[in-house]
Amino acid sequence: MTPLPVDLQLNVDGSAGDLSEVAYEWLEGLSARLLPDERHELAPLPARVTKGPGEPGSLFGVLAISRGGITAPAKTAERNCSASGLAWLRKELGDLPEMAILEIGVFDEMGHRGKRLLSLVVRRHPVSPQWLRLSVLESDERLDGSAESLRLQQEWLKTLRAYAEKWDPGFGHISYGHGPGATTLEDRLPARNYPPEQREPRHTVNECRRYLRGYSWLTIAPKELAAQLGGQMAMTETGAFRRVDVVAGGALWLQATERFEEFHDDAVTRVFDALAPVLRPGLPVEIPRYPGKPPHLLVFEDAAERVGKR
Template identity: 30%
Template sequence: MQLQLSVERAADDRHTARLLRSWFGGAFEAMGGRLRESLLVAEPLSDDVLRRRPRHDPYGRPGEVWGHSMTGVRGPRGLRHDAKAFSLRSWTAFLQGLDDVPFTADLNVVTLDREGFPNALPMFTVTSALNEEFAPQMREHDGRWLFLNVGFDPNWLADPAYQKATLAFVRTVADDCNPAYGEISYDRGSGRTAFENVFDGRPSRTVLESRRTLRGYAWLTICPEEVGDRLGGVDGLRAGGAFVEVDKLAGGGYWLLATEDFRDFDQEAAERIFPVLAPALRAGDAYADIPGDPPYYVSRRNAAELKG
């Protein structure tokens, strides 16, 4: 599963750093689950595993939890990464280091496989990245867009308490940052929204239009203020009866929750949402249905049907 949020980088990096600390610290606490608990018991992990371990030696014993944080900074020779094995000390330093807004930042927590390598499930990741799309008219990367993501095990959402903690965390962040888009959905590791996986869409480009064209919808959809206003605001979004919750976010934007329980969100729910949001979605035909794809729960109808 993925929780994703896209926001515009503030002119003042102090605001962006505060947002990043809220994202990383809040996600780890609210959504890390038993992996977080195991990691806190296991810390401090040794940086020797990252720097001096022979390539074919395992990270640890099968079934143990491994974690590290990493930042990526652009320099004259490209992207330079700095990774640290997880400890409370390195975690505190990672959060403090976000004052100098990195190009990418990651927290990775993973289960060691039967050979002791970090390849087994469950996994938990928290990431941030600036947009890499090249804007020719600006002759530079359009780095004003910030992609925030949490990757986690779909089975964790079977727990209503986990759902509640996740939604509470997202709401706290979304209320504070006037997001351009957000959702909780199944993921293929591409950073695409569920809609973009079904209808094609490159996030580094669709985000540039995200305050005019809605990037998709899911169990939870965070709709930008400009789009939500065009769809009739709170009253217009509630009128279709597609959402159990429609709220205005404190900092701008709309909170749209399709069902009280994630386990009740299905294709039928997605079809109820489609006519409400279609006027703001990108028109186009869906990809052919691919057996084995995750259940994205997106209507395969062309939004052009309902555009004015």
């Protein structure tokens, strides 16, 4: 079966500190934490990326910065994920771009960039300049119900938790990936009924401390919405979550089930019911699931109407 994308995402604003430093820490610090040996192997490379194919089976590490793309085609620059390349990255992040990417992987048998071992993304948009959308792009390829699969998911949680404790996020999730950082809910709000301000992440991130952008296996609700939900005790009493914690800044850490692959059907409904009072209003529309596309794990009701029926 085709592996499906999984998005580990945090949204942070200026309360986290200098956003240029936050972006650098997400890319440099997280890659060093997750792949220290690979980072060490790549460190001596020059900054400039060599044109042409690489050595099959060897490592590649790429840093990419994209600017523009609003009124003209985006301009992208690349460097190796080496010591000198990271020095270039830090300088570039001083003037935050629309997107910054760090990827580490292995060249395939043709010398092309093949299997990715790690993909980290930082997004910032002119309509939400005070926000960064930080992602680790994963897949469900290894989610097979095994003990190793569970360890992998625990590592996902540990990774996101470390930064959630540090940066007081406005939103976070571990969810199937839909588009460039959209939540499942945002992805299914039809464009004919909802303007971009209500369904596109570059806009909705501006209001994530007012409306919860979505819900999934893991949902991080900011402290502002945690209060509206009644806090840790009230969320525990719903029975919708396997784990309910309060992270350092006051946000709620809401893990629905032990394993990612167990989040479906009744588990989805329970989480929707628990979080409906703070979810962004809107009626998501169900569509047929196409081959190779992730499922839309949603309750196809407007959260505002669900609350009104109580």
